[in-house]
Every structure is written in structure tokens, then in C-alpha cells.
Amino acid sequence: MNFMDFFRKKSSSNIAKDRLKLVLVSDRASCTPEIMERIKNDIIEVLNKYVEIDKSGLDIKITQVDAENSTSGTVPALYANIPIKSMKHAV
């Protein structure tokens, strides 16, 4: 650690704040990992009808985004990144 790193080091109060914000995202979404898994499987099932999905690259989670009316802070949003291998063309 060089001299400047010392000043760049995050204070423990900021670490606490960041950790809290993260843990509250999942608390507030009141979404258990079990339900998340079911949502994920259902999305895959639906998409599978139309496209071939790269399941290893799948990333689905609940995050916080800024609300459109800025007064209410953040709201939970479903974030999904689903890589498509190829389209399935209907016969």
C-alpha cells in the first residue's frame, strides 16, 4: 500500500452504508432464492419456444433502480441478461 492508497481507503462507515444498501435490496424485494430460481426457470421455458439460450451465461436478479418520480428514491427492478445462441424459426 503506497502513501496515496491510505487516503483513498474507504471509511468503514461507507462500507457499512454500501453493505446495508445491498442487503436491503433483497430484503425489500422479499424474494427468496427459491422464488428467484422458479422465475428464472419460467423465463427460460417461455423464451425456449422462440430462441436458443446460452444457459451458462444467464444472469437474472433483482436490483434497485431510480424511480421515475425522483421523490420516491429507488424501486426494485428485475434485471435479466440472457445471451441468445440462435433464433428458432417457426416451421
Added chain:
Amino acid sequence: MSEVIVITSGKGGVGKTTTTANVGTGLAKLGKKVVLVDTDIGLRNLDVVMGLENRIVYTLYDVIEKNCKLQQALIKDKKTDKLYLLPAPQTKDKSAVNPEQMKSLVDELRKDFDYVLLDCPAGIEQGFKNAIAGADRAIIVTTPEVSAVRDADRIIGLLEANEIRNIRLVVNRLNIDMVDDGNMMNAADVVEILSKDLIGVVPYDEKIVISTNTGIPLAGDDSEVGTAFMNICNRIMGKEVPYLEFSRKKGFVNWFKSLFGQR
């Protein structure tokens, strides 16, 4: 016009009972007629914090079961006029009382008092449900720690689900030196995370330990903590009171003042 305020937190040990005792004492000192209700059935503590543990004859359970009249169970404070305690039974458990019974008890108290303060037990189970049943508004006590703030957030969700919308925060046990050093979240951080307005900030002070040792609340004395609690009381009554400036950072002015024994 009376108000029923539940003092809650989710997490245990953050200062609910101490806050209830001091806010009640402060409101009574401001001339209001106040009753403190200990709803922590089986683990009562408000009586010892108030120094009234030797005067308990009947409890809220006896009132609910009609073993005695309400007036018989109310204990008058030994120091402050217009201040009363309704203790919890120590030998029962939380399921001995249900939310409907608590609500009718609280509505009975409403008739006689300006403020009914409900000291809520820790947790989110039966005891919590009993405590919030008759409340108009809530004060959430939290400390600037990850675990306490997380639990406070959960409590806010549960209160709102029960139609209690007037929710304000007390940030308790703020260690000012640690905040100055960046090692403790400050009140503004807690407000930002929980998106609820403050009603008070209480600095950490060893005097609180002495106060609970002796059973004499600090509200209204000349200490920083006593003033902080008194400010909360004034804000409950709707007055605008500026927040105390908490910083121990040594500037020249502060250093100069410290020479004369002032903060």
C-alpha cells in the same frame, strides 16, 4: 386530542425502553398527561428503568382480565407529575394477550391521557403485533449499525402494511468521535437509507448507564442526552426544534472554548 405512539425497533438492545422512559418523562415535564405502557409481556423492563419496580401490584393483564380497575393498575411516577406507568406481567408470555384486547385497552387509556406511549418488545412476532395494534404513529429507534438499520427497515415495511404511516426515526447512541473519524454512519446516512424523517438524534453517553442504574430518566436535565430527549418531545408536540450540532472536531474556536470548559 390524545395520541398513541408505539416505540419500536425490531432489533433488541438499541434503546427502546430508555427512549420510552425519557420521552414520557419529557412530555410530562412539558405539562402533558402521559401513560407509559410496557407491552413486553414476560420480559418487562420499563418499570426498572423508571425506578418503579417496587410499586407494581397489578399489570395490564389484570386490567384486560378484569381482575382490577384500570386506575388500580396505573403507577404514578415518583418524581414527575402527570406521568404514569402501566406495567406488563412478568409471569405470562406474549400469547396471553391478543391485538384486539390491546387495542381496546389503549382506547380506554386515550380518554384519560394526552399521550399513550407503547414500549414495544424486540422482534416481529405476537408481542410486536400486540404493541402496534392501537397505535396512531410510530417512533423507530435505531443505532447507526448495519444490523439495527436493517431491522428498522423491516419494521417500517410491517408498520406500513398495518396502515401506520406516520413513522419517524430516533438515531440513538451516536458516537460522535467515531462519526468524525468516518467509522460510524451519521444520522443523515440512516435517514437516506430508510427514507424516513428524523425526530431525534441521541449521542452516546455513559450517563445513560448511570440513569438506568438509579432508575431516574435524564430527559430535561442539562446534559446533551437530556436535551436531545427533550427536543424529541417538543418535536412530537409539533414544534420545530433545530438539531444539536454534534461534532468534536477540534477547530480553533472549539479548542478556545474547551479552555473554558465549554463544548
